[in-house]
Amino acid sequence: MEPLSGAANAAAAAAGGGGASRAPSFASQTNALLRKNLIFQKRNRKETIRLIIVPIYLCVLLSVLQRVINNLLDKPKYKCGCMCVDVNGTGPCQNVCGIQYSTLDQAGSCPIPNPPEWPALLQVPRPKYRAIQDSSESCRKSQSCPAAIPFTGVNETLSTTVMQNMFTDSPLSNLSDNASISGLLLGTDMPGTSTGFIEPAFISDVPIYVLQSECKSRDSVTLRTTIDAINVQKEIRCVQGLPLWRNSSRTINEETFKGYREGKIGEGISEVAMAYDFQDSNEKRFNVLALYNSTYQNISYVPMPFGLLRVSRSLNAVSNAYLQFLQGPGSGIKMLLEFTKEMPKQATRLTIDFSSLIGPLFFEWVVALLFPVMLTYLVYEKQHKLRTMMKMHGLGNGPYWIIYYAYFLILSTVYLVLFVIFGALIGLNFFKTNNYSIQFVFFFSFINLQIVLSFLAATFFSKVNTAQAIAYLYIFGSGLMAGSLIRNFLEGGKFPRNWITVLEIIPAFSLYRGLYELSQYAIRASETGNPGMRWSDLNDRTNGMRDVLIIIIVEWLVLLPVAYYFDYAASVGNSSGLLSIIKRLLRKNPTWRRIAVNEVADNDVHVEMEKLDIIKERETVDQVLQQRNSGYAVVCDDLKKVYHGKDGNPDK
Secondary structure, three states, X not given: OOOOHHHHHHHHHHHOOOOOOOOOOHHHHHHHHHHHHXXXXXXXXXXXXXXXXXXXXXXXXXXXXXXXXXXXXXXXXXXXXXXXXXXOOOOOOEEEEOHHHOOHHHHOOOOEOOOOEEOOOEEOXXXXXXXXXXXXXXXXXXOOOOEEEEXXXXXXHHHHHHHHOOOEOOOHHHOOXXXXXXXXOEEEOOOOOOOOOOOHHHHOOOOEEEEEOOOOOOOEEEEEEEEOOEEEEEEEEEEEEEEEEOOOHHHHHXXXXXXXXXXXXXXXXXXXXXXXXXXXXXXXXXXXXXXOOHHHHOOOOOOOOOOOOOOHHHHHHHHHHHHHHHHOOOOOOOOOOOOEEOOOEOOOOOOOOHHHHOHHHHHHHHHHOHHHHHHHHHHXXXXXOHHHHHHXXXXXXXXXXXXXXXXXXXXXXXXXXXXXXXXXXXXXXXXXXXXXXXXXXXXXXXXXXXXXXXXXXXXXXXXXXXXXXXXXHHHHHHHHHHHHHHHHHHHHOOOOHHHHHHHOOOHHHHHHHHHHHHHHHHHHHHHHOOOOOOHHHHHOOOOOXXXXXXXXXXXXXXXXXXXXXXXXXXXHOOOOXXXXXXXXXXXXXXXXXXXXXXXXXXXXXXXXXXXXXXXXXXXXXXXXXXXXXXXXXOOOOOOOOOOOOOOOOOOO
């Protein structure tokens, strides 16, 4: 969308000439610029309509994709499994639904008032990826490599003793069916899922490992047991736990990183099961740092639930080993960790809310798409000297800012209101489930900030092509960066939330955080049937919408005068300092606008306000007026030509 010089000339003519006997009033300037923008809209109505239609088109696209996905998931194989069961023992059966009658795909939709209790497991590397201590890889071929466990500490003797106490030497053949296995140091190489309702290690074909100090050849048994009315038959296989002393925690970090698939230097992958740093532990103090591989959490840029990490068993095992070191092996004192259990859940339906899943990043680009449009509009007028022409005819900064700010605000408001309303009408949960007043306040606050940023950025550009390129790079690059960092920091749970708030000072990050919060409440609403975000939810400690609104509003209030200052400094051609600008604003003598001969010679002035001979004559007159006896009979100063107004127009 590019303004036309003809519209600028119309505004200039309506505002009055620069040599008028009296300056045009504020209302006249505002009226002239408003009519100029209306002329521009009339000539470019097709571009404006296309801009307004963009959010409608995107909503239709999302709606079609959502309906296709819903049709694929609305099948019996994704619903809670049911079976006709004789509940009362009277003969006729009743249709009963539950997790016990469901397949793995159906179980996620079932109500689980009392989740099963699963034995706590260690995360053990797969046999072909386990770290080896020599150049021979024969153990990998036979899948008998031990699980390496590096450790360090100030007291090497204490650390070594505690590590040796972690493992038992009880033969696996002593285990019998239905025996309790929760007291064993169990492990698996299966990655965790996003919930703890089902332990994938017990429903897969891979064996469950028992870490011991030594293992006999082919030391494994098949065990039948019952876990919360679930019959399980699993192979229990022995794996040697190999403690390895290291001189420092830094050595452990370097060793584990080099063996990880993303940081490996040599051939192959060499992963360790876990690692410990006993630091300053002694007989009276137990201060241990448990190290684990967090990549099993499956943190990625793709929006998907994070996997659960198996850390509790490693902490429990080393704690029991330390208690055994203090009390002796026969004391029987232990810290019990009999099971891990998920929180109860109500019945849900398997849905993939496409609009909410990709919403934060996708909608951020939609909202930020207005930024290059407004920036292009402002820079175009600067590049083609349209604003200079209007200023020559009496246009002030006040009317210019008011009209353009109002124009951008109306355009942005219509754009986003259509986006939200149409998205809700076609059934996008992102808009339909969340409170509309929260959405309005959030979007309205941000578009005001975005308008101010457009004015501020326009002062640094003089070419439209450069401004457009940088603006589009900014919105797409900042969107990708915000989507990657904010989501991983929030869901990873390791990055301090105070620093997340600091990152949200960047406008793209605050926009993404607000959209992320709306999408999370929309996903929760689609799964449970509860309403989305309400004003009362802003008091939730984990809800970042309140902080985002405060940051956006404060930034808008701070950047508004800053943008006006930079815009004014650029328009007068001198940005030496704030004090200089204030003095010029308060100065009543209009002769400060005159251009000196030396200034013209030293600077590359493309628009000559006055000819050089006229400037010389003005300087001569100024010198004559300062002398009492000039010798001139008649001295003419500040002559003006006035065109008398016609048809109700003022003089100019």
